[in-house]
Amino acid sequence: MLNWWLPENVSTYGNDIDWLFHLIYAITGITAILVFVTMAFFLVKYRAGAGRPVKYTHGNTTLEIVWTVVPALILVVLTFLSAPAWSRIKMNIPASDLEILVTAKQFNWQVTYPGSDKVFLDEMHVPVNKIVRVRLKSQDVIHSFFVPQFRMKQDAVPGREILQWFEVVKPGRYEWPCAELCGFGHSGMRGWVHVHTADDYKKWVAENLAAAGAPAEEKKDEPKKNEKEKAKP
Numbered sequence: 001m002l003n004w005w006l007p008e009n010v011s012t013y014g015n016d017i018d019w020l021f022h023l024i025y026a027i028t029g030i031t032a033i034l035v036f037v038t039m040a041f042f043l044v045k046y047r048a049g050a051g052r053p054v055k056y057t058h059g060n061t062t063l064e065i066v067w068t069v070v071p072a073l074i075l076v077v078l079t080f081l082s083a084p085a086w087s088r089i090k091m092n093i094p095a096s097d098l099e100i101l102v103t104a105k106q107f108n109w110q111v112t113y114p115g116s117d118k119v120f121l122d123e124m125h126v127p128v129n130k131i132v133r134v135r136l137k138s139q140d141v142i143h144s145f146f147v148p149q150f151r152m153k154q155d156a157v158p159g160r161e162i163l164q165w166f167e168v169v170k171p172g173r174y175e176w177p178c179a180e181l182c183g184f185g186h187s188g189m190r191g192w193v194h195v196h197t198a199d200d201y202k203k204w205v206a207e208n209l210a211a212a213g214a215p216a217e218e219k220k221d222e223p224k225k226n227e228k229e230k231a232k233p
């Protein structure tokens, strides 16, 4: 479970994020090593001692310009490199006939499907290889929808409804923690996203949503067998 590196990517847009992460990690990692090695070297080379005169200095203007301009240029380049990912993931939400409403609250994820009033607590079920849209709301404070394997993270902000999406390529059960400190129960606020094969998802819809009215695409071929659900208040 505690993998030392990134969790497995199972999302169609995960690679767009991962290569940027690795690039930034390399730049900051190499910079950190250079800084610490230089610092250690200088600590030894210029250490205080008998016979070493004190030197007063006001710095070096050329050096200061260089170490201001170089990081600024790196940031500008990173901005251009990350623009396509931002555009694909955040700005252009692809069409889908599966749109799920997620309302965060202290301290649960409440999930509802179109055409059904049933509220699922801390569990979401979606089909594999299909674009899923999530309409994200919060009922109290700021929470954050985070599924590490999907490379998706988005704050849920009170008073706003934020549209997000993902498409998962591997069935499984993925941890779904809240990634924004939201109160005393924050650490216990987590759900699971169940990604099913097409057939399994149909079965799940038939057993859990069909009685109350299923999403449009599932309606015609699902038998209305779940009479127990109807009887519930």
Ligand SMILES: [Cu+2]
Residues within 6 Å of the ligand: 104, 105, 106, 107, 142, 143, 144, 178, 179, 180, 181, 182, 186, 189
């Ligand atoms: Cu939360």
